[in-house]
Amino acid sequence: MDLRIDHVTVAGRSLDALRDAFAAAGLDTTEGGAHSNGVTHMATLTLPDGSYLELVSTVEEGAASPWWDAAIRTDAGPCAWAVRVDDAAATAAAMRERGVAVEGPVEYARERPDGVVVEWELVYLGDGEPGSLLPFCIADTTPRAERAGEPSPGVGPTAVRTVVVAVPDLAAATDRLRAAFDLAAPVEGRANTSTPASPGFRTRRSRWPRPATAARSPSGSTRWGRRRVRSCSTRNRGWRSAIRRPRPSRGATRRSRGSTATTRASGGWVWSGRRSGRTCSRGASSPSGGDTDT
Missing domain, CATH: 3.10.180 (2,3-Dihydroxybiphenyl 1,2-Dioxygenase; domain 1)
Known part of the structure; x- marks a missing residue:
């Protein structure tokens, strides 16, 4: 399996505070909208090679999150990583054959502020929080560019x-x-x-x-x-x-x-x-x- 880094998740109690911290370092992020779980929302710092940093928090401050709850509550910062795959079902089957604990594929979506709905499938590997050691796998249903967005203007990292x-x-x-x-x-x-x-x-x-x-x-x-x-x-x-x-x-x-x-x-x-x-x-x-x- 080719480990293509899709994104790294950065968690905090306040999405605004995370975005402000990045902006203070000269890195402007893009609002990504709320997830279909109804609990979390996110922003992205997309890099020229297509990988990105996902800043995530709860829509309602202090709400319990389905994943990375402790990371969000404690402003832990980077807490997970994801790799890009072309076929979620095939990836899940291959991992099960290797004896890896697998959950999924599971379908998700979010609506961007401009009204565009992006959809994808996730495959969770191993135990513990998603992406804590083994990455979780993501396969796009809608075009990936709609999920990752365009590279942030003027960003230095590539x-x-x-x-x-x-x-x-x-x-x-x-x-x-x-x-x-x-x-x-x-x-x-x-x-x-x-x-x-x-x-x-x-x-x-x-x-x-x-x-x-x-x-x-x-x-x-x-x-x-x-x-x-x-x-x-x-x-x-x-x-x-x-x-x-x-x-x-x-x-x-x-x-x-x-x-x-x-x-x-x-x-x-x-x-x-x-x-x-x-x-x-x-x-x-x-x-x-x-x-x-x-």
């Missing part, structure tokens, strides 16, 4: 480059990913994933260059490190999605290595974006309070 998932058990997560998608042995290593809030934090990782996917778990046996990843993987999924961006123009100063959306165990989220020779970085913990189909 593609979702890598999806990284924090897991408490690296070996188990690696085995599940390899079994589900028939992946080769990953490139293993260690990484320094320190942040100002968590200095000195290191992880072990399994990485597949193609598709650009990685799983990470704590390096060492410190209870603090284990607790940090356990918190990420159960509450806000410990997500980071790296975004490919264009190279700066000649003579511009390269000030950062990449643009990332990342969650932290604190429940806040940080978006760092880089556009043509300058770095813009914003941190937000949305001030107000769901889950979505896509």
Whole structure:
């Protein structure tokens, strides 16, 4: 199965607050409308390669969401990933043959603010929240361009480059990913994933260059490190999605290595974006309070 990243879901208590945080970083999102579940609504940041970030919250602040409820309530930020498939039923059958727990295909829809109704089918893989380790699969019934929209004007990033998932058990997560998608042995290593809030934090990782996917778990046996990843993987999924961006123009100063959306165990989220020779970085913990189909 070709893992074509369709989108990454970013959850928060307030859709307006999420959109404002992106706008403050120079990234304008597009209102996508409410889902057919009647609970959630969303906005998109569509990138030139067709992948996109989906910002999602509940229409009514504090309402219980059918999925990612904890992620929305705690402003977890990036919490799930989806891959694009051509045939939902065939994908579900193939996954069942590989011994993967499957739910679906399930039909969904939403009405855009301009009145256009977009429809798709989802296939959920594995247990837990959709897309928390194994991605959920999406197949369009109506044209995909109507669901994903046009690339956001003036956006610097060009593609979702890598999806990284924090897991408490690296070996188990690696085995599940390899079994589900028939992946080769990953490139293993260690990484320094320190942040100002968590200095000195290191992880072990399994990485597949193609598709650009990685799983990470704590390096060492410190209870603090284990607790940090356990918190990420159960509450806000410990997500980071790296975004490919264009190279700066000649003579511009390269000030950062990449643009990332990342969650932290604190429940806040940080978006760092880089556009043509300058770095813009914003941190937000949305001030107000769901889950979505896509």
